[in-house]
Amino acid sequence: MNEAEPYNVSNKIKPTVDSSNSAILTIKNLTKRFGSNLVLDSVSLAIKKSKTTVVIGPSGCGKTVLIKHFIVLLRPTSGEVFFNDRRIDNLSEDELSTIRTHYGFLFQEGALFDSLSVAENIMFPIRQHFMKTNWREVDEVVKAKLAMVGLDGFQNYYPANLSGGQRKRVALARAIALNPEVILYDEPTTGLDPIRADIINEIILKLQRELGVTTVVVTHDMKSAYKVADRIIMLHHGKIVADGDADYIRSHPHPIVQQFIEGKVSEDDLAVLRLSGALAKAQFLPSDFEG
Amino acid sequence: MLATLGARTVEDVSNAGRFGRFIWRSIAISIHSCASSQTYPLIWTQMNIIGVRSVPVVMITGAFVGMTLAVQAYDQLAGMGLEEHLGVLINISVVKELGPVLAAVMLAGRVGGALTAELGTMNVTEQIDAIRSMGTDPIRHLVAPRVLACLLLTPFLIIYADLLGVLGGALVSFVQLDINSQAYWSYSSYGVELWDLSIGVVKGFFFGGAIALISCYKGFNCKEGAHGVGQACTEAFVASFISILALDFALAVVFKSIYLTFWPLKSIVA
Numbered sequence: 001m002n003e004a005e006p007y008n009v010s011n012k013i014k015p016t017v018d019s020s021n022s023a024i025l026t027i028k029n030l031t032k033r034f035g036s037n038l039v040l041d042s043v044s045l046a047i048k049k050s051k052t053t054v055v056i057g058p059s060g061c062g063k064t065v066l067i068k069h070f071i072v073l074l075r076p077t078s079g080e081v082f083f084n085d086r087r088i089d090n091l092s093e094d095e096l097s098t099i100r101t102h103y104g105f106l107f108q109e110g111a112l113f114d115s116l117s118v119a120e121n122i123m124f125p126i127r128q129h130f131m132k133t134n135w136r137e138v139d140e141v142v143k144a145k146l147a148m149v150g151l152d153g154f155q156n157y158y159p160a161n162l163s164g165g166q167r168k169r170v171a172l173a174r175a176i177a178l179n180p181e182v183i184l185y186d187e188p189t190t191g192l193d194p195i196r197a198d199i200i201n202e203i204i205l206k207l208q209r210e211l212g213v214t215t216v217v218v219t220h221d222m223k224s225a226y227k228v229a230d231r232i233i234m235l236h237h238g239k240i241v242a243d244g245d246a247d248y249i250r251s252h253p254h255p256i257v258q259q260f261i262e263g264k265v266s267e268d269d270l271a272v273l274r275l276s277g278a279l280a281k282a283q284f285l286p287s288d289f290e291g
Numbered sequence: 292m293l294a295t296l297g298a299r300t301v302e303d304v305s306n307a308g309r310f311g312r313f314i315w316r317s318i319a320i321s322i323h324s325c326a327s328s329q330t331y332p333l334i335w336t337q338m339n340i341i342g343v344r345s346v347p348v349v350m351i352t353g354a355f356v357g358m359t360l361a362v363q364a365y366d367q368l369a370g371m372g373l374e375e376h377l378g379v380l381i382n383i384s385v386v387k388e389l390g391p392v393l394a395a396v397m398l399a400g401r402v403g404g405a406l407t408a409e410l411g412t413m414n415v416t417e418q419i420d421a422i423r424s425m426g427t428d429p430i431r432h433l434v435a436p437r438v439l440a441c442l443l444l445t446p447f448l449i450i451y452a453d454l455l456g457v458l459g460g461a462l463v464s465f466v467q468l469d470i471n472s473q474a475y476w477s478y479s480s481y482g483v484e485l486w487d488l489s490i491g492v493v494k495g496f497f498f499g500g501a502i503a504l505i506s507c508y509k510g511f512n513c514k515e516g517a518h519g520v521g522q523a524c525t526e527a528f529v530a531s532f533i534s535i536l537a538l539d540f541a542l543a544v545v546f547k548s549i550y551l552t553f554w555p556l557k558s559i560v561a
Contacts, residue, residue, distance in 0.1 A: 073420050077437035093428060100426040126424040128432075178425070 007143060024049045024182060024214050026264050032065055032238075039065045041238035041285075042079070047182075052208050052215040054225040056249075058260060059237035063121045063218040064108070066182050066235065070216060071103050072096055083182075101129060104175030104183040104213075108190060110161040110167040112174070114224035119155035122146070128177065143175040148210075149203055157289040165196035175212070183207065189224045201227045222261050226250075234260065314509050319436045321442075324435040332437035340446030341402050341437065346451055352397045353452030356389045357381055357460030358399060365468050375474040377464055379482030385456035386483060391491040392539055394452035395498035400532035403506040405436075406437055407527040410510025411520040419511065438503040445499025453491060490546050497542060501534040536547045 023046035032040040040063040047053050047070075055063050068074040069081055072088055081089040088099055112121050122142045147154045149169035159167055168188060175183060185204065189197035201224050208215050208228075219225055225232055225246070232249045234242040234257055242249055242257045249261065259266055324330040360381045368374045410433060413419050422429045464470040504526045513523030 068420075071424055073423055093423075096423075097426040097428060100424055103424065105421070105424035107417045107421055107424075109416060111417040113418060125427070128425065128427045165323075174425075 022049060023047060024084055025064075025216070026082040026085075027069060028080045028082070030066075030069060030081065031077050032062070032069070032074065033077045039238055040069075040076075043235075043238070043240060045233065045240065047214060047216055048207075048231075049214050050212050052204070052217065052228050053230035053231040053233065054219060054232045054234050055235060056220060056225050056260065057223070061235045062238045063220075063235055064186055066219045067186055067216060067218045070182075070184055071100055071105060073105075093237065101125075101178050102181045104169065104172075104178070104180035104238075106172050106175050106183070106185045106188055110165055110171035112158070112171055114159055116145070117155065118151070118157045118159070118170050121159070121170060122177050124174065125177045141177070142173075146170075148176065148207065149173045150199070163196075165192050165199065168192070168200060169203065172200075172207075176207065179211070180213060182214045182216070184227040185215070185219075187219055188217060189219060189221045194223075195225075197221065197224060198227075200224075201220055204228045220260075221261070236260075292497060294493060306390070309512070310508055313430075313511070314504050316430055317438055317504055317507065320428070320431050321435040321438045321495045324431060324439065330431070330436060335430070337436045337440035338444055340405075340441045342448065345398060345401055345444075345448055348397055349394045349448045349452045350455045352393050353385070353455035354459035356393055357385050357456035357458065358463045360384055360389070360456075361460045361463035361468065365464075373382055374468070374470055376478050376482075377468070377470055378475040378479035381460035381464070382457050382483045383487055385460065386453045386491045387487045388491075388539070390453040390456045391449045391494045391498065394449050395445065395495065395502065395535045396450065396532060398441075398499070399502050399528055399535065402441065403502045403531045404524050405528050406503065407510040407513070407524045408504035410507055411513035411523045414513055415515055417454060433513075434503075434507045437491055437507055438500065439504035441499035442496060443499075445502070446495035449491055449495035449498075449541050453488070456558055484523075486550065489543070493546075494539065494542050497538050498535050501538060502531045505530045505534060519522070 004056055009070065019247060025045075025047035026044050030043045030045075031038070031041050039135075042064065055062050055066060065074060069076060069089070072081060072091070075141065076089055077125055079089075080087055083099055083102070088096065096139065113228060116124065119139075119142050122145055123138055126138055126141065142155060143152055146154060149172050151166060151169050151173065154162070154166070154170070159170070162170065172188075188200045188204065192200065206216065207213060215228070217225070217228060230245070231245060233240055236247065236256050241254055242252050244252070249257065270279075324334075361377060362379060364380050367372060368380065410419070413433070419429045419433070422432055461472070461475065465472050465474055509523040509527035509530070513519045513550055
């Protein structure tokens, strides 16, 4: 992005959306290891433009690792990552800086800068990429972004003064500050009560509807997944075990998929717990307990 | 056992490579940042945090170094009837060695610890990843201003430490040890040269760079959780301390060679 280019709301507010269903993000045979720990095992995937794809799976199955590869915050051990048919996993950090302005990323805990106010957090990416800027116009942009997440008027608050849900919404306003083509959400509803979680779901739908962005959501909240997804992908032990729309996933025959979407612990896991004595010990009071 | 040793060696070499690359990028980007007015506000902010707020502790460190030297060295010199030479011993020790080294150690604790804790916390709360995800280089935004602030201000802080060290030593010498002030300053001016003062100040430049680079690296690479941040702070201080001592030795050798090259006769006469 040209640093000298002024920030122009009118030409940035609505990104160009390709009406075709071509892939905007593609990964091919992606494998990721951390030491001897294999997290992703030769995963291949294409994310279609202007659609919402939800990646589900149990904790530790590699969902966050996968989503971070889409924006190359992590480099693959092997395999390739493409953005709009351009390979990006082998680019330098400088080259990636430009590519990343096409993305918005909502981190699990928001990752807001503690020392900056809400308005400064949202201005941050704009200040980084547009040197000659009409700051009155930027204030308007901040106001508009906050209004999109229902927090206009919170400009002068600091992250420490916000609730968990508000922090995520501010982080989302910051993620859309550069009018990205792709928004990546890492566990957007985790840690929120059901009502706040549903507010986030509604905002995800609203942004997808109004901005026409491509959306990738990583979650293990099935209610959220069913609500926002055009397509659901389930990861298990670093591999894709199911890929389809919500109805397809609901009726998927794979027992691991059914177990996950119903949120039930398997008999095998229970057997392991019983063998280790964890359940038995948890059911009894300490021997010296006298009431 | 061989496999463990091999794995450990590979890990150590790769860590050294990562650190080398980090230093290289940080220095290159810091130099580039000097020409970018966009980074000036960030540098000013860091100069205030790193430099201005360190002045009191550095001055106290310097003062106690000078005062302690006076008390400790007096008996040895008085035994030989050389107590009026106490100023030379105190001042040359302060400006050449103890002032710079102890001020730098103090900075490694105060500034280095704060840098590692701040960047480490940003790392574990994904704030550094957030900066990268917005297309900004975290080294440009976070490391370069801190490195430049440390590089520019550590020499000045060392001058403050030297000044208070000299004054502290003189105060104890005149008030407690009753040394003739005229003789004290006279011998001092004869024994301490601008060269000695310059050595200390130039050392500050290297010490400041080492503290900033090591602390930022440890912050960027700290492990998850409060324990990870705490461990990174400890490692940053230990590594900075050892680097200060190692750099002090290396610079002492270099400066002595330079001195002997340019003023060979003077050193023989002295």
